Amino acid sequence: MLIRIPEVLLSEEVAHCRTVLEAASWVDGKVTAGAQSREAKQNLQIPQNSEAARELGEIILRRLGTNPAFTSAALPLRVYPPLFNRYDEGMHFGTHIDNAIRPVPGVNLRVRTDLSGTLFLTAPEDYDGGELVIEDTYGEQRVKFSAGDMVLYPATSRHRVEAVTRGSRWCSFFWIQSMVRDGEARATLFDLDTAIQSLRAKSGESEEAVRLTGVYHNLLRRWAEV
Ligand SMILES: O=C(O)CCC(=O)C(=O)O
Numbered sequence: 001m002l003i004r005i006p007e008v009l010l011s012e013e014v015a016h017c018r019t020v021l022e023a024a025s026w027v028d029g030k031v032t033a034g035a036q037s038r039e040a041k042q043n044l045q046i047p048q049n050s051e052a053a054r055e056l057g058e059i060i061l062r063r064l065g066t067n068p069a070f071t072s073a074a075l076p077l078r079v080y081p082p083l084f085n086r087y088d089e090g091m092h093f094g095t096h097i098d099n100a101i102r103p104v105p106g107v108n109l110r111v112r113t114d115l116s117g118t119l120f121l122t123a124p125e126d127y128d129g130g131e132l133v134i135e136d137t138y139g140e141q142r143v144k145f146s147a148g149d150m151v152l153y154p155a156t157s158r159h160r161v162e163a164v165t166r167g168s169r170w171c172s173f174f175w176i177q178s179m180v181r182d183g184e185a186r187a188t189l190f191d192l193d194t195a196i197q198s199l200r201a202k203s204g205e206s207e208e209a210v211r212l213t214g215v216y217h218n219l220l221r222r223w224a225e226v
């Protein structure tokens, strides 16, 4: 399941990110790649331990923490500190799969990558190419969202970033360990939660809405690891 989460960052926050990133130093993206993806990866990143990554990562984590769509879709237990990449003209990232386990630098913590996220920091009209292509069970999905929006997709999917042919594509990317490891169970909970929210919006509180909310929490209790 691939989900678009609109307006994770407001336009002034995107602008702030870009200003900070413009002044940051960029290094070869291979520094955080696994053995296979290292061969496929050709982009730039800012170092994980830089002040810029820390400051912007905190802004993004704060926003995600209060985003109802992200919370409902990801049911996050841990979010990997956001990283920042860019693809200038000719850069791309060939087909790969993200590492299953990522140690968080500087702390004794590992994140199991259940979900991958890309948060777009460049408006789609400012570059050509650069689509994130995700191999879903329904076929290939080509993703290029507005600046401030993010895509959340199963980290089990093979994916690639097409070569940029004009301009430069800037993003933040990170991984999420979900409280609900199984993707189908997570998708069922997301569907149920979405239906309950829409039922409440249409008809207010009702006996049925209360019962369904109970079902949601009882399933979550069965399936969640915290
Ligand atoms: O740039 C992107 O959207 C995805 C980056 C990616 O797949 C990765 O770093 O593993």
Ligand SMILES: [Fe+2]
Residues within 6 Å of the ligand: 096, 097, 098, 159
């Ligand atoms: Fe990836």
